[in-house]
Amino acid sequence: MVDSLEDTIEEERLELMVSPTGGDPTLRIAHFLKPSVTSIDGPISNLPLDAHSFEDTIAKPNIWASKVAFNGWRNPQKQWKHWVHHMHSLHQSTWKEAGIHEAVMNSTFEIPRNDNLIFAFAEKWCCETRTFVFPWGEATITLEDMMVLGGYSVLGDSVSSSLKNGELEQIHEKLIQAHLQVTRSRARKADQSTWIAKFVDSGSEIEHEAFLALWLSRFVVPASSAKIVAKVVFPIAVRLSRGIKVALAPAVLARIYRDLSLLKDITVKMKTLNGNEDDDNDVRVTSLAPLQLVQTWIWERFPTLRPNPHLIENDAPRMARWDKRKKVNSENVRQAINSASEHFLWRPYAMAANGYLPCKLYKEEAEWMPVGSGLDEEVSSLARCVRVSELVGLDCTEQYLPHRVAMQFGFDQDLPGHVPRGEQTRKIAWENYTRPIGDTVLYIPSRLFEADVTKRYLDWWKRSIFGGHNVTKTAREQRSSSESLKKTVLHISNEKKADNDLLVPPGFRPKCNMVEVSFDDDDEDKQTLAKLVRKIPTESEKSLSRENGKPSLDPQVQSPSSSSTADNGTVGKDKCHVKPVDNSIRRKLAMEDSEKEAESGTFVHDSVSISNKAESSSLDACETPGLDLEARIGKLEYAVAFLKAAKFGHRSD
Incomplete structure (x- = not known):
């Protein structure tokens, strides 16, 4: 549960941000998913020790497949596609109302299984964090993937809810009787083939419910035997047949998380046995999750590991892109995974496929949506996708931690906060999943x-x-060390454009002329405000950037507390919350730096120049290598207050 957390989802703050692949940091307003931690000493959810190995588990991955029964990975039967199209002509409006239209149509597609690919990613799975841990970052399958790729709803009743309506209970009883009749047949069980033969094109009053019961039993939440129709899904089928939403997305994702952990256990055991087939007779596992969603998730996000997708119509399910696609050569799949930092697609669904976006939430401009009683279903769905919660399935509950992979939703990433999880019932877990949104x-x-x-x-x-597993201890030791602060001041001006151009890719003009100050100290909180301010462009520098045909460095987002009207009369982008710092304040802060450093009695004189065609100024800064930062806190507090009052002000400014 998340009882100890303030029940809000997002937060924004001014931070030094950097590309996940590295580079120069930029000071800007950033948006994070909670809980995020702003100090290395805070309650961070650290990676477990066994999440750091990136070596191949065993050399014979084909051995793994013989140890796993993929009972949840089902292809359509011979008569299934016919039954789907027949039911679609009669009930497609009901399916859309219940939020299962695309999910049902997905059951007509065939996704050939690539065992090497599945097990290569199972090696990367971390059971504690519910994420794949790569050398370059964390990623995972989320509720967004269940919605967009799987076609399931994150809203609606729990899969374990009982029927309380008299009419629905009567339909449920008729399904029970039909199930009993099938089990009395020669097969002695509710075999799926027998079920289809009994109901397909029968015109029975419960044909639709029987159809949905088979769909749920085979493709969504299979029972331990993948070939039977399970009675446990009957209440769900009855609800869906009446257009009542059921939260299938968390139920399916819970099983996927659980079964990925089972596969990870297999890889660990096989590594212990060193792949010796004579010693691993007891290593067996049955997967009941639709792991084809894992493989298509991989194909969506790892371009180098996927076949060429189909071109699909705008109203076709996203899964149709991968129907019957043949696997690619995956001999070097582990090497491709470990080196995928530059190619990994954090937000594949936000890119238009054939000019079509699957959700209206993928908009061109950032915006703020008010939260209230009449909240749009898609916004409510987004809130479920990005909020820490518990996933309730038919036979398991799993912790959902999207704040660890915030970039998959377009949010910035900070240190992931620890989310405590105590003993809980299915009822408590569902209350956690459906708790009200705390954000306004x-x-x-x-x-x-x-x-x-x-x-x-x-x-x-x-x-x-x-760098070792004891991250917190390492950080503390670094902060307590008395290493001197080292600086590198880059003198950049219009007179030396050739040097400036080295900071940008070939063929591109620099955005602006800036003084970059880099520090060896890992804790950016210890940098003086004057040094941070030097990284923010002045108004004239922004003008020069625009004249060069490059966008401003400042992000343009619409704030809930302020808005602006563009020149064309439409309400659009706001001015950046991080206002540019003019040269007078830069000079004032530089002078304060000089005064503080003068107190040490030793000076190293550096000349820092900022110039462009609009204005130029020279700052003489006295630098003291080895200066104790703690002694400067008092005067720095004044600089902080001065800058906030003079430049950042209120958002409504």
């Missing part, structure tokens, strides 16, 4: 926005993966 507004990122990570997150990640 929800931020919806632009589909074109490329999210970043905080500098401290990037440092934490590198230490977690490559």
